Amino acid sequence: MNVENRISELIDLINYHNDKYYNEDTPEISDYEYDNLMKELIKLEEENPKLKRVDSPSSRVGGKPLDKFEQVVHKIPMLSLANAYSAQDLRDFDKRVRDMVEDEVEYVVEFKIDGLSVGLTYNNGLFEKGATRGDGIVGEDISQNLKTVKSIPLRIKDQEEVVVRGEVFISKDDFKKVNEQQEKQGLQLFANPRNLAAGSLRQLDPKLTAKRPLDIFIFNLEYVQNTDFKNHSEALDYLKELGFKVSPNYKVYNNIQDVIDHIKYWTDNRGELGFEIDGMVIKVNNLAQRETMGYTAKSPRWAIAYKFPAEQKKTKILDIIVEVGRTGTITPTAVLEPVRLAGTSVSRATLHNEDYIREKDIKINDTVLVQKAGDIIPQVVEVIKEERTGDEIDFEMPKKCPVCSEPTVRLEGESAVKCINISCPAQIRRGIIHFVSRDAMNIDGLGESIITLLLDKGLIKDIADLYTLNKDEVVKLDRMGEKSANNLLNSIEKSKSNDLWRLINGLGIKFVGTKGAKILANNFKDLDLIMSASNEELVNLEEFGGIMANSVVKFFQEEKNIKLIEKLKSCGVNTKSIQDESSDIAKIFEGMKIVLTGTLPTLKRNDAKEMIESRGGKVTSSVSKSTTFVLAGEEAGSKLTKANDLGVKVIDEDKFIQLTGLKSKEEVKNELK
Numbered sequence: 152m153n154v155e156n157r158i159s160e161l162i163d164l165i166n167y168h169n170d171k172y173y174n175e176d177t178p179e180i181s182d183y184e185y186d187n188l189m190k191e192l193i194k195l196e197e198e199n200p201k202l203k204r205v206d207s208p209s210s211r212v213g214g215k216p217l218d219k220f221e222q223v224v225h226k227i228p229m230l231s232l233a234n235a236y237s238a239q240d241l242r243d244f245d246k247r248v249r250d251m252v253e254d255e256v257e258y259v260v261e262f263k264i265d266g267l268s269v270g271l272t273y274n275n276g277l278f279e280k281g282a283t284r285g286d287g288i289v290g291e292d293i294s295q296n297l298k299t300v301k302s303i304p305l306r307i308k309d310q311e312e313v314v315v316r317g318e319v320f321i322s323k324d325d326f327k328k329v330n331e332q333q334e335k336q337g338l339q340l341f342a343n344p345r346n347l348a349a350g351s352l353r354q355l356d357p358k359l360t361a362k363r364p365l366d367i368f369i370f371n372l373e374y375v376q377n378t379d380f381k382n383h384s385e386a387l388d389y390l391k392e393l394g395f396k397v398s399p400n401y402k403v404y405n406n407i408q409d410v411i412d413h414i415k416y417w418t419d420n421r422g423e424l425g426f427e428i429d430g431m432v433i434k435v436n437n438l439a440q441r442e443t444m445g446y447t448a449k450s451p452r453w454a455i456a457y458k459f460p461a462e463q464k465k466t467k468i469l470d471i472i473v474e475v476g477r478t479g480t481i482t483p484t485a486v487l488e489p490v491r492l493a494g495t496s497v498s499r500a501t502l503h504n505e506d507y508i509r510e511k512d513i514k515i516n517d518t519v520l521v522q523k524a525g526d527i528i529p530q531v532v533e534v535i536k537e538e539r540t541g542d543e544i545d546f547e548m549p550k551k552c553p554v555c556s557e558p559t560v561r562l563e564g565e566s567a568v569k570c571i572n573i574s575c576p577a578q579i580r581r582g583i584i585h586f587v588s589r590d591a592m593n594i595d596g597l598g599e600s601i602i603t604l605l606l607d608k609g610l611i612k613d614i615a616d617l618y619t620l621n622k623d624e625v626v627k628l629d630r631m632g633e634k635s636a637n638n639l640l641n642s643i644e645k646s647k648s649n650d651l652w653r654l655i656n657g658l659g660i661k662f663v664g665t666k667g668a669k670i671l672a673n674n675f676k677d678l679d680l681i682m683s684a685s686n687e688e689l690v691n692l693e694e695f696g697g698i699m700a701n702s703v704v705k706f707f708q709e710e711k712n713i714k715l716i717e718k719l720k721s722c723g724v725n726t727k728s729i730q731d732e733s734s735d736i737a738k739i740f741e742g743m744k745i746v747l748t749g750t751l752p753t754l755k756r757n758d759a760k761e762m763i764e765s766r767g768g769k770v771t772s773s774v775s776k777s778t779t780f781v782l783a784g785e786e787a788g789s790k791l792t793k794a795n796d797l798g799v800k801v802i803d804e805d806k807f808i809q810l811t812g813l814k815s816k817e818e819v820k821n822e823l824k
């Protein structure tokens with residue numbers, strides 16, 4: 152592969168993993184692996200400056216801010232940190248620092264809190280605004296959510312503008328409690344405290360955030376009007392005075408060996424802390440020296456993050472099982488004797504593919520070292536060969552698909568063994584699970600078990616069949632009452648009017664995650680245009696690389712995919728971008744004033760609001776004679792009474808969903824008579 156292609160491949164991969172990590176909180180590779188991709192990219196760009204792209208992730212921080220929240224431009228850019236993985240990396244850092252400044256150097260060493268970075272702005276002594284880091288320049292305004300964090304002071308003594316930066320986190324104990332709660336309620340467990348903290352902070356409803364035990368440590372004074380601080384440590388003391396909960400136990404040293412010893416201590420003893428740290432941050436203390444050293448596009452030159460090696464434990468591989476994925480790939484998974492790692496019990500680890508197993512020489516009954524990638528995904532680091540007893544059994548990839556029994560294939564140049572039977576039930580099942588998931592069509596009430604039932608009973612054969620389900624069929628399913636059947640059908644119906652990007656993501660095109668789907672939807676606005684787009688058109692999209700473009704073109708060339716999309720269209724699934732003004736979503740509520748009250752059985756308030764607004768209607772808060780109709784749920788109070796008094800039409804959710812499916816304003820008016 153030539154350098155240009157490799158650069159473009161690396162950019163695609165890094166963008167993909169950024170999206171998984173920052174926006175979806177579900178990383179697929181370890182930080183170490185990620186950092187290696189980034190290192191390779193930076194190296195190639197340095198060697199070939201002409202090939203460096205302006206949109207390269209090497210010169211950017213973090214992920215794009217999500218469009219769920221208002222965007223804020225940071226007063227002071229919120230940068231990232233360069234990484235160190237060894238004592239040698241730290242000595243190299245020390246040398247770079249000493250080459251840049253003449254005087255003595257002091258370092259402050261702080262815990263690297265494993266949470267979510269936020270910036271807080273105060274004015275006139277009051278909390279004004281709080282934001283996520285986003286891409287470093289623009290973040291998301293999450294002020295409402297941050298106000299629910301009890302350790303963030305709403306009032307401080309300084310009356311001028313003050314900007315601070317800190318890390319929102321959840322303590323180990325609180326994390327355990329939340330997961331115990333989740334388990335009791337049969338809900339999905341959170342992978343680790345950072346994951347939980349990130350998910351909680353990005354809730355659209357601050358009431359949900361308020362229920363989560365979020366905490367914060369402030370680690371930097373970003374901006375203050377009048378200062379004569381000489382050192383960072385003085386600034387931290389000032390922050391304490393102002394009432395901030397400052398990152399505890401920072402130390403000041405004047406030589407790198409002391410820094411290394413201190414870090415060594417915490418590498419071994421971090422388990423004793425009540426909160427998770429994923430490393431230590433080393434910063435030059437003197438602020439004038441910091442200014443001399445300056446910044447790269449991504450991070451300050453005067454600081455570095457030392458990352459702890461992932462926690463590793465010994466355990467035994469009891470068995471190796473295989474699973475058939477959405478694209479037919481058969482993935483081997485090690486069944487482990489359970490061990491506790493980074494806060495949860497681990498009993499499975501993916502073994503990726505045949506080559507991986509050969510390379511690491513993994514056998515059933517082997518004793519192995521395991522760790523969690525990105526503190527989330529368990530993986531086998533290595534086999535401890537000295538502990539082999541002779542009882543080890545070689546593993547062979549199955550010659551037949553474990554689900555449909557058709558022969559498996561391994562294509563040339565690929566590492567995956569696949570089932571290529573397009574009607575293999577396992578693939579269809581996984582594909583449907585992905586289609587209905589939160590970041591795709593977001594169909595509530597359609598869990599894995601119901602999907603399996605629907606497939607087993609032959610009620611659905613593909614994603615499009617979901618839209619032809621009827622109530623009689625659904626009610627007959629095990630444990631499905633009248634009410635849940637209604638709810639389910641309503642959620643399915645509602646998903647028809649989803650924005651285009653959800654559908655694209657739901658189709659499960661390889662390498663096109665949520666972000667890729669949004670790029671396609673925003674640029675083409677219409678699925679038909681995406682289907683007919685050329686490789687060249689796609690590659691030219693910002694942040695869309697060769698791998699993604701190829702994959703999209705290939706997907707839409709396949710006969711079965713074209714048929715599937717025809718079928719979805721004929722069921723009334725929206726294939727156009729809604730946010731676009733010229734879009735075809737009929738403005739059937741135009742000029743209408745609609746009031747929401749009470750709790751709706753399936754729709755969230757925001758969803759209902761969005762459905763009204765995207766159809767040209769206005770949601771108002773109080774009922775009057777000019778109100779067109781009131782959409783009322785359970786426990787609707789005074790607004791309902793008032794509507795009845797004034798003779799304003801009141802409808803329930805079922806009726807509402809029926810209205811949203813109508814084609815014209817006239818039809819809506821008729822229905823409301």
Ligand SMILES: NC(=O)c1ccc[n+]([C@@H]2O[C@H](COP(=O)([O-])OP(=O)(O)OC[C@H]3O[C@@H](n4cnc5c(N)ncnc54)[C@H](O)[C@@H]3O)[C@@H](O)[C@H]2O)c1
Binds near residue numbers: 169173186
């Ligand atoms: N596994 C993956 O797929 C994947 C994807 C993207 C990023 N990553 C990981 O994330 C890293 C990049 O993330 P990042 O930009 O958030 O950088 P980072 O996590 O390496 O370090 C910067 C962050 O540390 C936090 N921090 C905590 N305590 C601090 C303190 N006392 N002082 C200063 N900062 C402190 C800050 O919030 C800051 O944003 C990569 O190096 C990689 O390891 C992994």
Ligand SMILES: [Zn+2]
Binds near residue numbers: 552553554555557570
């Ligand atoms: Zn199969």
